[in-house]
Amino acid sequence: MKTGYRLLLVDQDGVLVSEFQLTEYALAQPEAFVAALQESIESVEEAEP
Numbered sequence: 001m002k003t004g005y006r007l008l009l010v011d012q013d014g015v016l017v018s019e020f021q022l023t024e025y026a027l028a029q030p031e032a033f034v035a036a037l038q039e040s041i042e043s044v045e046e047a048e049p
Helices: 026-027 030-045
Strands: 007-008 016-022
Touching: 007 030, 016 026, 016 030, 026 030
Parallel strands: none
Antiparallel strands: 007 016
């Protein structure tokens, strides 16, 4: 496993929705990471009743 951090995105029930590996490379491109995170959050919001 690469060194860095993992960001877990869960819904209100605690169900895993997405997992992101935050490496130096990901952190060096914050725009791409933020765009992927926003996309995941929007898909969760659309799926919730």
